[in-house]
Amino acid sequence: MNWIDLRSDTVTKPTATMRRAMAEAEVGDDVYGEDPTVNRLQERAAELFEKEAALFVPTGSMGNQLCVKLHTKPGTEVVLEERSHIYNYEMGGAAVFSGVTVRSVRGENGRLTKDLVAGAIHSNAPYYVTPTSLVALENTHNMAGGSVLPLQIAEDICEYAHSLNLPVHLDGARIFNASVALETTVAEIARPFDSVMFCLSKGLGAPVGSMILGKREFIEEAKSWRKRLGGGMRQVGILAAAGRLALEESPKLLPDDHANAKRLAEGVAELRGIRIDLETVQTNIVIFDVAETGKTTAQISTGLKEHGVLANGISAHEMRMVTHYDVNRDGIEKTLKVMRTLLHN
Numbered sequence: 001m002n003w004i005d006l007r008s009d010t011v012t013k014p015t016a017t018m019r020r021a022m023a024e025a026e027v028g029d030d031v032y033g034e035d036p037t038v039n040r041l042q043e044r045a046a047e048l049f050e051k052e053a054a055l056f057v058p059t060g061s062m063g064n065q066l067c068v069k070l071h072t073k074p075g076t077e078v079v080l081e082e083r084s085h086i087y088n089y090e091m092g093g094a095a096v097f098s099g100v101t102v103r104s105v106r107g108e109n110g111r112l113t114k115d116l117v118a119g120a121i122h123s124n125a126p127y128y129v130t131p132t133s134l135v136a137l138e139n140t141h142n143m144a145g146g147s148v149l150p151l152q153i154a155e156d157i158c159e160y161a162h163s164l165n166l167p168v169h170l171d172g173a174r175i176f177n178a179s180v181a182l183e184t185t186v187a188e189i190a191r192p193f194d195s196v197m198f199c200l201s202k203g204l205g206a207p208v209g210s211m212i213l214g215k216r217e218f219i220e221e222a223k224s225w226r227k228r229l230g231g232g233m234r235q236v237g238i239l240a241a242a243g244r245l246a247l248e249e250s251p252k253l254l255p256d257d258h259a260n261a262k263r264l265a266e267g268v269a270e271l272r273g274i275r276i277d278l279e280t281v282q283t284n285i286v287i288f289d290v291a292e293t294g295k296t297t298a299q300i301s302t303g304l305k306e307h308g309v310l311a312n313g314i315s316a317h318e319m320r321m322v323t324h325y326d327v328n329r330d331g332i333e334k335t336l337k338v339m340r341t342l343l344h345n
């Protein structure tokens with residue numbers, strides 16, 4: 001079946017051009033630093049993000065966890081948003097690899113502010129209070145519906161944290177979506193942060209891979225930790241070749257994904273029993289509440305699947321649909337038609 005797969009933008013398949021580039025990639029042993037395709041990707045990412053250096057890593061989770069590890073010491077605390085990926089979907093990695101605890105704060109639409117962060121930070125507190133070692137933000141915020149963190153808010157948080165000598169990490173898994181929505185460059189979004197992680201393998205369509213960016217020394221140390229965790233890869237230029245195309249070509253396609261998400265959101269907003277705040281749909285993620293439809297998300301997922309549409313619940317009453325280049329406008333209209341049938345609208 002030709003599925004309309006809205007479970008995530010991680011399901012995107014590499015394009016024909018990516019596959020060709022992968023087949024033809026010039027490769028070497030990247031543990032020796034000898035893979036020219038990986039080296040070019042890292043140099044290009046650093047240039048694009050205006051950071052000193054970049055490192056190709058297998059996954060976004062590993063990228064985030066490497067940054068948490070390098071910024072913190074065991075027995076300290078990371079301040080982050082309650083629904084953030086680092087906290088909820090990295091399997092306690094921060095506790096396991098870095099020995100840190102987490103202080104989570106709820107931000108409206110996933111947005112932390114300087115005041116919220118300031119209220120959560122322990123700095124210059126008595127010795128028996130768990131000290132904060134890191135602030136971590138997420139832009140776009142996945143579980144807050146792909147919402148965007150405005151530049152000024154990020155800047156204020158970073159300035160405040162830096163005034164206390166605390167580093168700030170950005171989980172920018174979907175930073176290119178943020179850059180489209182904010183109409184600015186990824187370098188501008190990344191500017192106040194000490195480290196940034198972004199994914200090549202989500203809406204940008206590469207089959208595998210994420211990158212972290214920061215100061216040269218930080219990235220050198222990250223390379224050692226990547227190896228220690230078993231992430232030292234060999235002829236990985238095969239993947240970096242797809243990553244390079246994802247980086248250069250795919251951002252141009254993201255506005256279509258955002259327009260499709262908007263259409264999808266407007267369509268579901270018309271259905272009886274569905275609650276959605278259209279203002280929050282700013283990028284490629286649509287989250288809506290089905291509590292008043294009389295159906296659970298599991299029932300809706302099953303119903304959709306019977307009609308060729310894949311979408312997951314993120315709780316008993318909230319569904320998430322993510323648009324990407326493998327679903328076109330017809331797929332969105334078909335999804336809405338199936339939703340109307342399922343909910344008897």
Ligand code: TLP
Nearest residue numbers: 008010059060061062085089142171173
């Ligand atoms: N997100 C996945 C799931 O893990 C939830 C998805 O389908 O959206 N940061 C953010 C903000 C993410 O959304 C994700 C993946 C990651 C990090 C981790 O990336 P990977 O899956 O490459 O480890």
